[in-house]
Amino acid sequence: MVTPFRIEGTKGEAKFQIPSPAGSDSAWYTATAINKAGRDTTRCRVNVEVDFSAPQAERKLIITRGTYKAKDIAAPELEPLHMRYGQEQWEEARVFEGDIARFRCRVTGYPAPKVNWYINGQLIRKSKRYRLRYDGIYYLEIVDIKSYDQGEVRVVADNPLGTTEHTVKLEIQQKEDFRSVLRRAPEKAAEAAHETGRTGFDVVKVDRPGETPQDREVVKLRKTQRIVHEKTSEETDELKSKFKRRTEEGFYESISAVEFKSRRRDDSYEDLLKKTKDELLHHLKEKEEAERKLLEEQGKVTIPTIKPERVQLSPSMEAPKILERITSKTVAPMDEVRFQVRVVGRPEPECQWFKNGILVEKSDRIYWYWPEDHVCELVIRDVTVEDSASIMVKAMNVAGEASSHAFLLVQAKAAVSFTQNLEDATANEKDTMVTFECETNEPFVKVKWLKNNMEIFSGDKYRMHSDRKVHFLSVLIIEIKDDAEYTCVVVDDENIRTSARLHVEGAALELIKHMESIEVPETYAGEFEVELSREDAEGSWFFGDKELSPSSKYVMSSRRGRHTLSVKDVRKVDQGKYTFVCGDLRTSASLKMKLRPVTLMQPLTDLTVCEGDIAQLEVKFSQENVEGTWMKNGQAISASDRVHIVIDKLVHKLLVENVTREDAASYSFVVPAQDISTSGKLSVQTIDIVVPLKDVSSIEGTKAVLEAKISAQDIGSVKWYHNDKLLVPSDRIQAVAKGAKQRLVFTRTYASDEGHYKLVVGKVDTSCSLTVEKVHIVKHMEDKVCSESQNVTFNVEVSHDGIDPFWTFRNQQLKPGPKYKMESKGKAHSLTVIDAMKDEEGQYMFHAGEKTSSAKLTVSGGAITRPLQDVTVAESQTAELECEVANANAEGKWLKEGQPLDFSENVVSEVKGAVRRLIIAITRPQDVGEYSYQVANSKTTANLRVEAVKIKKTLRNQTVTETQEAVFTLELTHPDVKGSQWIKNGVELQNSDKYEIITEGMVHTLKVKNCNTQDECVYSFKLGKLSANARLNVETIKIIKKIKDVTSLSDATASFEMSLSHDDIPVKWMFKGVELKSSDKCKILAERKAHKLILQNVDSSNAGEYTAVVGHLQCSAVLTVEALRVTKPMNNVEVPETQVATFECEVSHFNVPSMWLKDGVEIEMSEKFRIVVQGKLHQLKIMNTSRNDSAEYTFICGNDKVSATLTVNPVLITSMLKDLNAQERDTITFEVTVNYEGITYKWLKNGVEIKSSDRCQVRSRQLTHSLTIRNVHFGDGGEYQFVAGSAASAANLFVEARVIEFTKKIKDIKITEKKKAIFECEVSEPNIQVMWMKDGQELDMSEERYIVTAEKYVHRLMVQTVRMSDAGEYSVVAGSSVSKAHLTVEGRDIRISEPVEREITVLEKHRATFEFEVNEDDVEGHWLRNGVEIQFSVEERFNYVAIRKLHRLTISETYRSDAGEYTFIAGKNRTTMHLRVNIPEPPQIIRHMEPQSVEAGKPARFSVQVSGVPQPQVSWFKNSQALSPGFKCKFLHEGNEHSLLLIEVFPEDAAIYNCEAKNDYGTATSTATLNVEVSEVVSPDSAATVAPPVVISPIASTTTREGEPARFQCRVRWR
Helix, strand or coil: CCCCCEEEEECCEEEEECCCCCHHHCEEEEEEEEECCEEEEEEEEECCCCCCCCCCCCCCCCCCCCCCCCCCCEEEEEEEECCCCCCCCCCEEEEECCCCEEEEEEEEEECCCEEEEEECCEECCCCCCEEEEECCCEEEEECCCCHHHCEEEEEEEEECCEEEEEEEEEEEECCCCCHHHHCCCCHHHHHCCCCCCEECCEEEEECCCCCCHHHCCEEECCCEECCCCCCCCCCCHHHHHHCCCCCCCCHHHHHHHHHHHHHHHHHHHHHHHHHCHHHHCCCCCCCCHHHHHHHHHCCCEEEECCCCCCCCCCCCCEEEEEEECCCCEEECCCCCEEEEEEEEEECCCEEEEEECCEECCCCCCEEEEEEECCEEEEEECCCCHHHCEEEEEEEEECCEEEEEEEEEEECCCCCCCEEECCCCEEEECCCCEEEEEEEECCCCCCEEEEECCEEECCCCCEEEEEECCEEEEEEECCCHHHCEEEEEEECCCCCCEEEEEEEEECCCCCEEECCCCEEEECCCCEEEEEEECCCCCCCEEEECCEECCCCCCEEEEEECCEEEEEECCCCHHHCEEEEEEECCEEEEEEEEEECCCCCEEECCCCEEEECCCCEEEEEEECCCCCCCEEEECCEECCCCCCEEEEEECCEEEEEECCCCHHHCEEEEEEECCCCEEEEEEEEEECCCEEECCCCEEEECCCCEEEEEEECCCCCCCCEEEECCEECCCCCCEEEEEECCEEEEEECCCCHHHCEEEEEEECCEEEEEEEEEECCCEEECCCCEEEECCCCEEEEEEECCCCCCCEEEECCEECCCCCCEEEEEECCEEEEEECCCCHHHCEEEEEEECCEEEEEEEEEEECCEEECCCCEEEECCCCEEEEEEECCCCCCCEEEECCEECCCCCCEEEEEECCEEEEEECCCCHHHCEEEEEEECCEEEEEEEEEECCCEEECCCCEEEECCCCEEEEEEECCCCCCCCEEEECCEECCCCCCEEEEEECCEEEEEECCCCHHHCEEEEEEECCEEEEEEEEEECCCEEECCCCEEEECCCCEEEEEEECCCCCCCEEEECCEECCCCCCEEEEEECCEEEEEECCCCHHHCEEEEEEECCEEEEEEEEEECCCEEECCCCEEEECCCCEEEEEEECCCCCCCEEEECCEECCCCCCEEEEEECCEEEEEECCCCHHHCEEEEEEECCEEEEEEEEEECCCEEECCCCEEEECCCCEEEEEEECCCCCCCEEEECCEECCCCCCEEEEEECCEEEEEECCCCHHHCEEEEEEECCEEEEEEEEEECCCCCEEECCCCEEEECCCCEEEEEEECCCCCCCEEEECCEECCCCCCCEEEEEECCEEEEEECCCCHHHCEEEEEEECCEEEEEEEEEECCCCCECCCCCCEEEEECCCCEEEEEEECCCCCCEEEEECCEECCCCCCCCEEEEEECCEEEEEECCCCHHHCEEEEEEECCEEEEEEEEEECCEEEEEEECCCCEEEECCCCEEEEEEEEEECCCEEEEEECCEECCCCCCEEEEEECCEEEEEECCCCHHHCEEEEEEEEECCEEEEEEEEEEEECCCCCCCCCCCCCCCCEEEECCCCCCCCCCCCCCCCCEEECC
């Protein structure tokens, strides 16, 4: 039922009436007055006290039609309305999770504004959860509020004249859940005999340790309807039918219906809990110990009265967020199923699992665990059909909760069998195909095929396919070996199978080609061949009657019916008959050897020897075993002790020892069988020594020569001896004969060469000595490691100069050349291996005589460190093949298909350091192939593929408005394609001011700028044979609302507004012929059709004509700038002390900012100074003036200011007080006269201010002030004082009274708050009148709490329900006697809930609210500010309200002086909060963003530290485009630190990132770049270069506060 309201009023006033208020009418009521000049509001609160408040339907405010419709066109205005009881400002809403959040507002404006609602920046659309309606007021209701709805709710209203909005923070609070308490009830409690469907029980609160029995609480819950959750048996037919098959229609819908039904039951249960919540909050009652024990024996539930603590949230907390949801599963019985959820949150969430909405308990079969961080896994082992259900996981922490749903379906597998088995088949050899076919009882069964129990696969030989239940196997091109058993097997159960046999009948066996006889030269190979009609036929080979076997002598082969025998190295013994036998078939042929002719390869030659030497004659033939004879002068020679005949295979030798002159003759060798003869002449010489040998000295490792001269020329048959041992020449020591000189040459002397040498020639000799100086190696060689093609240098140092270096590798001497470079400088020697290769890896050795030094060379990698990669490009794209070599100076070559590549303008090779690059500028189909780059022995290969380009997304027709930009976009299948053209009317377009052609990857874009009607036509895109067309249509625009002339104040803000016929049309604003650009002073805004130019802080230079240009249209208006001035100055003011002094002045314009100064110092709003602005009138009111307020006061408005002087005159007492004497019950009057009327004054008695009452009356008449006291008693005696400003006068009152004695005096009382206090006394005389006083002041007996009684001699004062403020000194006056006592009040143990925040921060002149909740109603509270109690009667800005258990202190308008500690006292307990009053500050970046360089696939994080009052709103931008939080990026905020977290970056994320911090007082920005590094890809065929890790950026020192996280970070690169 809607409470009726009445609104009445006439011009200038209005009245709002609630005829019959109800409890639901308790609220704040606001009256708003609006006209063209502005608006003003006033508000008040209505509290309706009711005994019981039943839930009422939401009240609707009925607004008379037309009340708020403006007659003239007006911009939107938005007024938020308060939906919840006690909500004073529409700034923050707190709603319990699961409840309904309601918001409403009133919007005015003409044309009617469009209203949109947003939650956390997302537009709200009408749905079941989001209810939107309008009945003159706009409403938003969010049903079943969730934790993730927490954030900001914003309402935006706009029309062509402007936009307005309002934002409220929505806070979601967790409900107190009593189900966990109720579930602990023992089962027997539910078995008590009660009415069917209802139950009753008592709840007893358990004593806490240390509590006394009398403090025990007993709570009785009313009987209420029992909600029975009937758990549907999993074995019912209904459930089985719902889980028949996943493929059946409506499968998941059935499961969802069951879950929704369970959820509805839970909702009804929640409603019940809400209704009984107050009963569960445990009303305090006492119960005897015996009764408590009785309850325990009866099985009653005992619970502790622990009040749920309010969860204190912090900015670092995060509600759970599910990153990886659980998925539905279909499994077979007795399988194991796992559901896995990935969830994050802070603090770490806990997970609960539900089956059909019922919490799952852990067991051996069903359990869950956390296998890794943030991952919870539910495991159900040995599943049965009954486990089919809806599965839900709920992740919870103190900041919120999240859930995920899935389904589990357990299906018993149907038994699979073959309804049609395979059948045997017969085929002939070389048939085309044979097909086997079988059929299963279930469709889509996976099978496999076997041949002789070995699995076969589809390919050139076999074809396999299935058609639902039927399965086929085809065997192609039948061969004899296909004769086998074929089997079809079910994959899931290999015991289910069917088999059949294929019988292959072969063709008749015949000899197609017989053997043929052959003749083969000796040592050559002979081959026999035979061909049979059947390929599978096998045969045997025979030589004579002996069967041959394969060996190195006999090689046999068989292929496709052709059989061959090859006889290697044919000899005489191989001649004969060879036979091939196959079954009954036989064929033979003969092999005959052909002898080769003997030839003389080396004939005899003339020979000259010295007398006494050995003469050796030799000949050589082409074959072995040649029979011949040696002849001397025609006579055959026989072997003897001195003459030897030697045959060595092809060589025949004649050796004659100790030659004499008689041996000189003609020698010949004759072969009669071959008719071969050769001869030579032997000459014998006698030799003498002409020049003997001489002694020689040498350094080890250098060259030495021993030389002698003999009488004969060119004699080679000499002998050299070393220490009497025959010297055998070698590579190092050589005997050289040159003419008559005989030399023994040491290319490198060894220390062991030292000794005696002798030369023997024939029968003469000569001797000498050789001395060798030893050499030592000072610095040895070192091992080296390099990559292929790199240069490596070995260095060694010896003890002597001039050593001939001798380098070896693998015992082979190295010589200088293109491969090796050898250098010697003094004692230092070096060897450089140029372009080292893998085969040059090993031991290198340096020789200095017999002294050696060695080192190992290791070639770790190939000459190519980074190989080529396959490249795929589209036709006409640029292809780049790139590799990297180990040696930047190494030369290599490019190959295509193994052949050297021909270079041209289109094919270019580049060398950049170690990088080798092949660039094909425009690829063509003929460029496809294999490309290689070869360096030395290393080679890398990659394939280039060229794909045809196609159109992926074609052009679309565009319709734009004049001045707008038209964009044609086309997407190809490949990026960076070259050679494309944009054509208009047959003419190719080029980049210009009018046209912009852009290619970004696969997207090709044409932008037509500043469109007009002449641009209407068809635009084409062409790429070779590809083409696409689209049409451009251009609409004309109109100016709907033109800009109007504006008059503005100097330093104020001026704006021009206009409306166009189309949305988002660019407008150019001009002033004095120059285009205006957006800046700090000039802001250009555009939203849809509305456009606005805002000029801030205008001055006279901004005055003039402004023009808005839209295409070919334009309109103008004039800005007039007026100066702000004071039109009515201030007057000097003279007031007496204590009066209010008021300065006022008038300015030229309404509602302009101003400033007041006192003696040049700015005045702040306070209790002393009140600043009032009413239109053009500005007032400064100085309250309760004193002499210190006398000063010069200045008013500043704009650039104008005025001053005036305040004179405060002292108050003077012209007639002083006089002492008075009085009798009991007399009436006395004190009177004083002052010099000014209307002053503020007070009367004091004994220093305590006197309050006016019926007995004590304070009067003022013109200049005379009086204090009259009736029925004077002895207690009235004392000093009375009149005070006015700095003036004061005092006098004494003496009261003569009877002497009455107290026979019993009042006594001190110590009592607890809320109890009753009684003071009692007894006097000596009966029935006399006494007076009761507190702290020297007479008690006000009109208060119902004070009860005074008298019974003859006894007098009592009763104070009911004692308060803390009642504490003090009480006295009773009887005649001239006084009895005094103290009342001490002890506060109760009132529990005060902890505040959500201990510190409140507000901006100056904003509202501040302190709230505390206690555990009892009707509690008297006290508030202290910085330890001093707040006097609410004096402090008008302070308001204290107690609503049941809630105590609220509100400061309507905060000053800087209000900052400090605020204490709330309730009973004997107290708690404090701090108020911080901030001065507004613009945002400031304390720590800026830093550039980031991140590897692809890794996260990136930008952080800034921001300050500002109020807290700035931080936005993030990428390349000036606003970012929104989502899966890709996260916005993090902790304290003053704001972070942008990019979860996983890729090359396209490389950009410039901006952070903008903004509040109402300014903006600050920070910028940084992000570089994304793409790691090198190494070919799998080549080993990656291994490098040690390198720290790129080390960790740095950091500073943090206690309790906050500390972060250390470093970047490491490795390979």
